[in-house]
Amino acid sequence: MSKKVPLPLKQKTILEKGDTLYQPGISVDCTIFSFHDNVLKVLLLKVKQVDKWALPGGFIFKKETIETAAYRVLQERTGVANIFLQQFNAFGEPNRSDSSIHLTRYLEYGIKVPKDNWLLQRFITIGFYALIDFTEVNLEDEDSNEGAEWIDINKLSNLIMDHENIILKALEVLRTQLAYLPIGRNLLQKKFTMPELQKLYETILDQKLDRRNFQRKMIGFGILNKLNETRKGGAHKAPFLYTFNDKKYQKALKEGLYGSW
């Protein structure tokens, strides 16, 4: 006889009272990017019961804003708080919802989800994304995250529903922003070299860039401070370190890298 796993209170509440607690048919999903070891990664949760990966997501309380729900859901499921989340797209293909995930998850607890349960309806999800500093997130504490891991965006596989598509759309938005907004302050260490900055751009764009052209453009934007320090230890000539000029970085975030009209 197999041992029955007890149903956690949170899962019980969602199943039995979700329709009275949450907005029906709508969810939020968060795509959290970071850059580490020259790889762009995204924060995913392992859904053990179906052995697939999922974006941290959840529902919107009846009296909660969409934004508040996104922050809450992200913190509840991964322990990540105090980051700037940005709404970028609503995903609503009529067949995007996959009831088999809910059925399988609850079956672990010996529960058969009724066909008319609110969880099994069509859900439209509102996508948020963020760029965060890898070192500011502690995923070690297993109690505060549901098996969250950083996954290389070039090695995405076995995601639930349309979550891979959501990540690719977030990446597309990120690439567009590279064309006119500064980037990197949350993704790089405080001090970085020009090759490190270039690598970040190359990784997001998924293409090689010309070194001299990149350097000339970046310096032209006027958002960098060149330090009188070098990064030692490499095989090449020690490259100079830079920081972002906070004031000019902020200005460029508002007006664009090429200045206002």
Next chain:
Amino acid sequence: MSKKVPLPLKQKTILEKGDTLYQPGISVDCTIFSFHDNVLKVLLLKVKQVDKWALPGGFIFKKETIETAAYRVLQERTGVANIFLQQFNAFGEPNRSDSSIHLTRYLEYGIKVPKDNWLLQRFITIGFYALIDFTEVNLEDEDSNEGAEWIDINKLSNLIMDHENIILKALEVLRTQLAYLPIGRNLLQKKFTMPELQKLYETILDQKLDRRNFQRKMIGFGILNKLNETRKGGAHKAPFLYTFNDKKYQKALKEGLYGSW
């Protein structure tokens, strides 16, 4: 005795069967901009029963994508079809819905909407926007639009719910796009002068721009063809006419005005 207005079939269906036909608690709203007589305008519908203006909006059928719903709703309510709509933000303040609008509208037909009717729940709306050629829209046909009119965005007043806020957010997105994408092909006549193009930018940005600086920048983008023709009839020296270079305009729409990395 007042004459009772018969309830149109569409309104009857929405009231009585809406909860089985549409996704619950979610709607779409379209902000359609055009530029005419040097004024940026937005397409609004007069809600006669409450004497207020509203964005063309509606609901999403159970098996319909969000995008399809936006196109359908816009066409049904204004007669406008075949324009490029872009999703830009979901609006979900918990108190944004205003049940008094539905109550008042149905009261005209002598119907009291029950408190638990699906129309009176909280709605989250997904905002779309478009820039269109004023001359391509025919609002004269009263049968195909519900009192749609072009309203100067500087003279917005008396809008329902958060619709003014939705328009301002769409305008903000439009302004951001001015920083790195070409604009104007749908908003100007095929042939236009540099002062006309500048006026479009000034209107969207709501600020005066330096004439020489603007001209130098615009020509630098390489998206214009200067014609060997002038616009006659003004008080000043007849200005040259321009058209957009379609191929370069398309390229800039993809890569940004400042070129790719």
